[in-house]
Amino acid sequence: MKKLMLSAIVTMFMSMATQAADTLIPAWACNLNFKGQAQGFQVILGKFDANAVGTLTCVSPFAEVKKIPVRINMSTKILAPRIALGKFDIYGEAAQIALFSNEPEDLLGSYIVAVGQGALVAGAGVMTAVHATIPHLTMQVSVQFVRGFGLNVGVTKMTLEEIK
Numbered sequence: 169m170k171k172l173m174l175s176a177i178v179t180m181f182m183s184m185a186t187q188a189a190d191t192l193i194p195a196w197a198c199n200l201n202f203k204g205q206a207q208g209f210q211v212i213l214g215k216f217d218a219n220a221v222g223t224l225t226c227v228s229p230f231a232e233v234k235k236i237p238v239r240i241n242m243s244t245k246i247l248a249p250r251i252a253l254g255k256f257d258i259y260g261e262a263a264q265i266a267l268f269s270n271e272p273e274d275l276l277g278s279y280i281v282a283v284g285q286g287a288l289v290a291g292a293g294v295m296t297a298v299h300a301t302i303p304h305l306t307m308q309v310s311v312q313f314v315r316g317f318g319l320n321v322g323v324t325k326m327t328l329e330e331i332k
Contacts, residue, residue, distance in 0.1 A: 196226040196228055196266065196269070196271070198226040198263075198275060199224075199262070200225075200263075200264065200308070201225070201260075202223075202238075202261075202262070203220055203221070203258065203259045204218065204221060204240065205218070205219060205255070205256070205257055205258065206218035206219075206242075206256055206258060206320060207255035207318075208253070209252070210244060210250050210252045210253070211251050211252075211253075212248070212250070213246060214246070215243075216244055216320065217242075217243040217244075218240075219239070219241050219243070220240040221238070221239055221240070221331065222237075222238055222240065224236040224237075224238050224328075226275075234272045236272060236276075236330055237330065237331040238328055238329060238331060239328075239329050239330075240328055241326065241327045242281060242326045244324050244325075248323075249322050250320070251319065251320075251321050251322055252318070252319060252321070252322065253318060253319055254287075254317045254318020254319060254320075255316055255317065255318055256285070256287045256317060258285070258312050258313075258314055259313045259314075259315075260293070260295075261311060261312075262295070262297075262308045262311075263308070263309050264306060264307075264308050265306065265307045269304045275306055276328050276329055277301060277328065277329075278301075278326070279298060279299045279306075279308065279326040280298050280325060281323065281325065282295070282297075283321065283323075284320070285318070285319070285320040286314065286319045286320070287318055287319075288317060289316075289317070290314070291313075291314040291315075292313060292314060293311070293312035293313075293314050294309075294312070295310040295312070296309055
């Protein structure tokens with residue numbers, strides 16, 4: 169009888185722990201592959217557009233995989249702390265570090281981005297983006313291959329939205 173009671177109690181606690189893990193632990197590991205184009209002219213004043221499409225792939229600790237097709241837009245307003253000129257193609261990978269996010273969809277939305285890209289026929293770029301909406305905090309670090317002619321350095325806003 170004691171073994172039966174102990175077994176029932178252990179089973180109950182294991183069940184509660186599993187339910188808590190499913191609902192409370194934000195443990196998705198996400199990666200973003202993308203490709204797009206950037207073009208324009210902006211030295212504080214001007215217009216520079218960078219647009220891309222890609223796939224946000226997330227894996228849970230329980231091996232559940234979610235793939236979300238996304239659109240990335242880093243177009244600026246006429247006045248922005250950015251020096252950008254030229255036209256180039258962008259191919260990149262980004263790792264997402266998400267705190268307090270329960271689902272991969274929580275990574276969608278607006279980000280503040282510090283970006284540096286440059287190319288003279290071929291080049292490279294890096295980007296760090298922060299998405300802070302209550303209660304979510306996400307940081308994205310990206311490395312890119314850039315092809316074409318251009319320069320893009322500064323701070324801007326980025327939107328990451330699902331393609332439906």
